[in-house]
Structures are given as C-alpha cells and as structure tokens.
Amino acid sequence: MADPAITIRSIPLFSALSREDIAKVLGKLEEVSVPSGATIFSQGDQGDAFYVIQSGAVQVIVEAAAGRREVVAVLGAQDGFGEMALLSGEPRSASVVAIADTSLWRLSRESWNELIEKHPSWLLHFCATISKRLARLDAQYSYGRDAYRSLAENYYASRTREHQQFLRRAALLDWLDAETAGSLLRANDAAGCIRDLQTSQLPLLQSGSDHRLEFHPLFGEFLRGRLAAIEGSAGERELHADISAGYESLAQWPQAIEHALAGENWRRARMLLIEHYGGGAETSANFVKTALDRFPTGFFHGDTALIQLKADAMLALADPQGAYRVYQEALAHQRSHVGVVQYQNMARALYERREYNQAVQCLRSALKILEQDVGEHRGPSLLRQSDGEPGERPFSRQKTRYSPALRLRRIVRKPSLIRWLGGIAGAAIWAYFWFGTPAIGLEPAATKLLGLVCLTLI
Numbered sequence: 008m009a010d011p012a013i014t015i016r017s018i019p020l021f022s023a024l025s026r027e028d029i030a031k032v033l034g035k036l037e038e039v040s041v042p043s044g045a046t047i048f049s050q051g052d053q054g055d056a057f058y059v060i061q062s063g064a065v066q067v068i069v070e071a072a073a074g075r076r077e078v079v080a081v082l083g084a085q086d087g088f089g090e091m092a093l094l095s096g097e098p099r100s101a102s103v104v105a106i107a108d109t110s111l112w113r114l115s116r117e118s119w120n121e122l123i124e125k126h127p128s129w130l131l132h133f134c135a136t137i138s139k140r141l142a143r144l145d146a147q148y149s150y151g152r153d154a155y156r157s158l159a160e161n162y163y164a165s166r167t168r169e170h171q172q173f174l175r176r177a178a179l180l181d182w183l184d185a186e187t188a189g190s191l192l193r194a195n196d197a198a199g200c201i202r203d204l205q206t207s208q209l210p211l212l213q214s215g216s217d218h219r220l221e222f223h224p225l226f227g228e229f230l231r232g233r234l235a236a237i238e239g240s241a242g243e244r245e246l247h248a249d250i251s252a253g254y255e256s257l258a259q260w261p262q263a264i265e266h267a268l269a270g271e272n273w274r275r276a277r278m279l280l281i282e283h284y285g286g287g288a289e290t291s292a293n294f295v296k297t298a299l300d301r302f303p304t305g306f307f308h309g310d311t312a313l314i315q316l317k318a319d320a321m322l323a324l325a326d327p328q329g330a331y332r333v334y335q336e337a338l339a340h341q342r343s344h345v346g347v348v349q350y351q352n353m354a355r356a357l358y359e360r361r362e363y364n365q366a367v368q369c370l371r372s373a374l375k376i377l378e379q380d381v382g383e384h385r386g387p388s389l390l391r392q393s394d395g396e397p398g399e400r401p402f403s404r405q406k407t408r409y410s411p412a413l414r415l416r417r418i419v420r421k422p423s424l425i426r427w428l429g430g431i432a433g434a435a436i437w438a439y440f441w442f443g444t445p446a447i448g449l450e451p452a453a454t455k456l457l458g459l460v461c462l463t464l465i
C-alpha cells in the first residue's frame with residue numbers, strides 16, 4: 008500500500024504543508040468507508056467535519072423547494088467537501104451521497120480549526136474553490152435565464168391580443184385568482200387565461216405564500232417589462248390607480264394602499280392609511296411604517312396626521328427613539344416658533360436622560376402647537392411643506408385669504424410688534440404725566456413719578 012504521507016501530499020489541498028505538518032494532519036485524519044448509496048451527511052445537518060475522498064466518488068445533491076433534488080456536482084479521488092458549513096457556521100448546504108464504495112479521510116472541526124489557525128493560507132485555497140464554484144453557478148444561471156426568457160417570449164407571442172393584455176396587466180397583481188383578477192382588470196376570460204398558463208410545459212406560475220398562485224418571478228419580470236414598454240410609466244400609474252380602486256371595493260385595504268402608492272396617488276394612499284390604520288393596530292405597525300416611508304418627504308412632512316401615524320407605528324414597534332426622530336425631522340422642516348423650540352429643548356433634555364417616551368410626548372405637543380397655529384389657515388393636520396418635492400401635494404398651495412379680524416389677530420400676536428406698541432404707549436403716558444401734570448389729586452412731583460412708573464411697567 009502507498010505511503011499515506013505521500014498520498015496526502017499529492018492532494019493539491021495539502022501540498023503546501025511541511026513534512027511535519029503532514030505528519031500532524033495524518034495523526035488527526037480518521038479513515039471512513041462508506042458503501043455505494045450511503046448518505047455521508049444531509050442538507051441542513053450541522054457541520055462537524057471536512058472530508059477528502061481517498062478513493063471512490065460522491066454526488067452533491069441540493070434539495071430545492073417542493074421536494075425537487077438536483078445533483079450539482081460529482082466529486083472523485085483527492086477532492087474535498089464539507090468546508091462550507093465549517094467556514095460559515097451555517098448548516099450543510101447540500102447532501103453528499105456515495106455513488107460507489109468510497110474511502111474518505113475525515114478531519115474533525117477541531118483539527119480543521121487548528122490547521123486553519125496554523126496555516127491561514129489554507130483559507131485562500133477554500134476561497135478560490137468557492138469563488139470558482141460561484142462563477143460556474145452564475146454562468147449556469149444566466150444561461151438558464153436567457154433560455155427561460157426566450158421560451159416565455161414564444162409563449163407570449165403566440166397568445167391573442169386580449170390574452171397578452173391580460174397577462175401584462177395581471178403581472179401587477181399580488182396573486183392570480185381568476186375571480187379577483189377578472190374583476191380588477193375587467194377581463195372576460197381571466198379563468199381561461201389562467202388555465203392556459205397552468206397547462207403550459209414552461210413553469211409560468213408558482214405557488215406563493217398561503218399557496219396562492221402567482222407568476223414565476225422570471226415570467227413576471229418579463230411581463231412587467233412588456234407592460235412598461237407598451238403602456239409607459241403614466242399608463243402604469245393609471246393602472247395601479249384602477250387596481251387600487253378595485254381592491255378598495257373588495258375591502259382589501261393593504262392591497263388598495265400598495266397600489267395607490269405604486270401609482271403615486273399620495274392623497275388616496277393617505278386617506279386609506281388614516282381611515283383603516285389610524286386606530287393604531289399593533290399588528291399592522293410594520294406595514295404602516297413601510298407604507299409611510301414611500302411617501303415623498305415634502306408631502307409627508309406637511310401632514311401632521313401622517314407624522315403622528317408614523318410615530319405611533321414606531322412606538323407600537325417598541326422603537327421610541329425612532330418615533331422621536333420622526334417628530335424631530337418633521338419639526339426641522341417647519342419655521343421656528345417660540346413654543347415649539349421650548350418643547351424641543353425639553354424633549355432633547357429628556358432624550359439625553361434616556362426618557363424616550365416623555366421626549367416623544369414633548370415633541371408631540373410641539374407638533375400640536377404648530378398644527379393649531381397653521382391649521383387655522385391651511386386646514387387641519389397640515390403644516391408648511393418643503394419645496395422641490397415630487398408628487399402631488401395634499402392641498403393646493405393657494406395664497407391664503409385672511410378675514411380682517413384674523414389679520415388683526417395675527418399682527419397683534421407678533422411679539423416684536425407688541426413690544427413696539429408697548430414702548431410707544433409707555434412713552435405717551437409718561438409724557439402726559441410728566442409734561443401735562445394732570446390734576447389727579449397728587450403733588451406734581453408725585454404725578455411725574457407716576458408717569459415714570461407707568462413708562463417702566465408698560
């Protein structure tokens with residue numbers, strides 16, 4: 008029998024090791040024999056060892072969704088396997104099954120770790136192996152993609168115009184059920200089109216979450232490409248608006264909101280969110296937050312109802328710091344206001360003391376002040392909106408007309424004007440008492456003194 012040290016040394020993986028190290032490795036290698044057909048380990052197992060094939064052969068099998076098994080590699084003498092789980096700490100990425108009577112060397116995780124610690128360059132070898140494997144897979148995937156695309160193209164091109172239109176539009180739906188798709192897209196033969204998809208040799212549909220039927224991702228992508236080319240982005244937005252209205256009539260609010268957002272119909276999305284999620288259901292906090300993240304900043308920051316809704320969602324997600332940031336950012340988009348600044352300072356102090364919930368309450372009050380201040384003129388729940396944002400605004404930016412009484416109240420409320428008026432009135436009263444010395448039953452000196460007191464006070 009050949010000297011095991013020479014055999015090990017001839018394996019590329021171990022060729023860089025010194026004679027001494029080889030001797031140490033040999034002491035740690037455990038010989039294992041497996042008969043043809045035996046499973047060495049299964050996908051999902053914990054990784055506890057690395058293997059090198061001494062003789063024989065194994066196949067690497069990946070178990071895909073729906074019980075499909077795919078052989079991704081066949082390995083023979085001198086090949087190694089089982090390194091991925093050891094490197095990543097993840098479970099085994101594939102099952103390995105002997106396809107002939109096979110002799111293996113098994114290196115335990117501990118010995119593998121020791122070897123890596125001593126010879127970091129060993130890692131480079133594994134990185135190179137894994138990179139080559141990935142490159143091969145990428146090439147296979149892009150080839151498969153092109154092949155799929157051309158078959159999908161053939162399928163699509165051989166359908167009638169109505170059928171093609173249904174397919175393009177249906178690609179915007181979350182799932183395909185004949186009744187809903189028919190009513191949302193006003194298609195007469197939705198059931199026939201879906202049956203036709205199901206009977207195709209090409210996998211055009213797949214079973215999605217809750218076992219609902221949906222387009223295969225590659226086919227969906229192809230159809231959406233067609234839709235964009237034919238209908239344009241404006242047409243797509245209109246379609247989303249139609250679908251949103253359809254979902255609304257079916258009382259399917261999340262879908263109605265999704266499509267209103269996709270169609271950039273911000274007013275509609277706002278109304279649906281406030282009407283159906285304004286109560287603050289905790290289970291939907293994530294949905295609400297994600298939906299609000301999609302609004303244009305200018306629109307969002309101009310609407311206190313949306314700001315409150317997002318802050319409530321963050322609180323429901325146990326993220327008071329996030330809620331604090333929502334308010335701070337919204338307030339930063341507004342003109343400074345004495346009362347608001349005071350609340351902001353208070354909130355900052357509380358935040359620094361990690362009293363996040365109180366800090367949030369302070370900012371909520373600050374926002375209320377702004378809302379009251381601006382609301383008289385712009386309508387409830389609206390604030391100043393920052394300029395230059397895309398999308399529709401909740402209300403038009405008309406010049407506000409004030410009634411005379413309101414105008415006076417606004418003027419009188421201005422702090423600088425009040426000071427000036429006070430100064431003039433004080434000076435006038437002082438001058439009256441000082442120079443006019445009216446007969447009010449006081450000595451002239453006392454009357455003058457009274458004028459000075461009035462000046463100071465007023």
Ligand code: CMP
Pocket residue numbers: 054067079080087088089090091092093098099100101102103140
């Ligand atoms: P590990 O994930 O630990 O367990 C399964 C092993 O199969 C994996 O490490 C690799 O060593 C090997 N393996 C996985 N995918 C491939 C592939 N595409 N080609 C060759 N070997 C693979």
